[in-house]
Amino acid sequence: MGSHHLSRELARQGHLVVHVSTPLSPLRFTGSTGSSNLTRRWREHSMGPWQVEENLVDIVPFTVVPVQGNGFLPRPVVERAVFPGLRTTLSALDMDDPDFLVIDEPLFAGLEDVLTPRRVVYRPTDQYEGRFHGAAQARLVRRADGVVATSEQVLRALPARARQVPHLTLPNGVDLAHVVRPASGAARIAGAVYVGAMDDRFDAAWLAEVASLAPEVPFALYGPRPPGRDWPANVTLHGPLPYDDLPDVLARYRVGLMPFRDVVQNHGRSPMKMYEYLACGLFVVSTGAVRQVSAEGAPGVWDVPDAAAAARRISELATSAQLNQEGADVAQGKGWVGIADRLAAFLQSL
Template sequence: MTVVYRPTDLYESGVKARFQRAAVMAADRVVATSGAVLTALDVPAATPSLVLPNGVELARFANLDEVPRQDRAVYIGALDERFDWDAVREMAVEAPGWAFDVFGPGRPPQAPLPANVVLHGPISYDDIPEQLRSARVGLLPLSDAPVNRGRSPMKLYEYLASGLAVVTRETEVLQSNPEFGVYGYETARDAGKAIIAAVSVIMPNRHGMAAAAEEGWAGKARKLLDFTLEARR
């Protein structure tokens, strides 16, 4: 039996950090979702390791049948300490003619939001593609929580596969890439500039769709399987 540990997040301290360290030491191979996560784990030199970012379910999100795109920016995901409401506020103020639709479980912010930010609550996974295909920009407003440093969000490629431009806070993993319609910002105050750049992308974002097409889960699974089977050769 070959034990493969696939860490997805950085835990700097506490119970999760201890459990993760124990998992790394017990594994025959380690497959991290980002270089930042792998580096932080300090994997023993004798343990083979691989960086394999999260991917996308292409059959669900990649659809060339165009629907009318509305001036909408969409976020779909948890509303917890990893989410930056201040960045959303800045973007909504900078683009007052746009709707900012936020889907996901969690608590709303204590401070008031601009009128063009609408909180919809949780959404079914089956309903996500329809929401994305009718929007123009996907949002990744990450907070400065340490766990975000090494995240490889599946939403990045879900947004791109759906033909959206993307606005994201820049991290060690997520960087601005205008060629593919990805626009980064460093702090919440800079988020407004990023949304203005993103709204200019011609829809659908075909360069982003092409990039996402290389990141399907089927290809990721083949790489993982090949890497695992190497231990038996």
């Protein structure tokens, strides 16, 4: 299983679950971006399989060869170049012949041949481009006994066989127990916040323009800093945010931002970030790139691709005396517990 959240909830249902992270490789350690996260993951790798909680074991493999070539290799990287070997590690846990192998990352293609699972389920969470991802994904779809996509857009983008085998659309959810905290009574900042990656899917140009057109609104960005951009004076870059600190940060603001570029990698994304914002009572302003945001029709959420219009909307919402209680109520129905229940029922049906 590759999802932290689903692994945890399935384990709490009484299933024995091994969560296998995407392997670390030497290339991950070039540069300084996300260095604290890499240090943590290296420490977890060094621990070997470790018991996270009852019924749940976590493994962080290491490979000397980047997994990007997996789809083309006759003997996949996950079999030949991961240390310690996954089959050996999982055999020691008596998990080399699991009832279900759920693969969330296409570059893990080949793990289905390393192990002897009763059923293989492919769970794509994005629309993937490029020959490496494409070849690996095609390999998984050919082998899969079932497919669980996080959006209809992702499902439609898969090879035709994905819709010929048993399949399910199951969006990501929100960790309600973690994100929602009792009100502290502290006043919220009349500002906007973004928490997440600032990679090539992040629309820095849109956000910089929006901020410049709303100079009275403070904008707080949490995540690895994007290189080579000058930001308006009302934008503060705080760097990566530990997950444990997420609830306290979101509770300080009134508007959550989803500043994503209009590219295919974003179109099929599941709006987990939207539900994190909503669960904390924030209003949400998005560029409209994540199609599922519009499809959900959640209260207090606006798709505003035009920067000037977005700046006006954020200025209005940031000074609102009300929280987005209707949105928070909707988010209560999007927790991982219910999503895990649906996934477990689907797996049992195969």
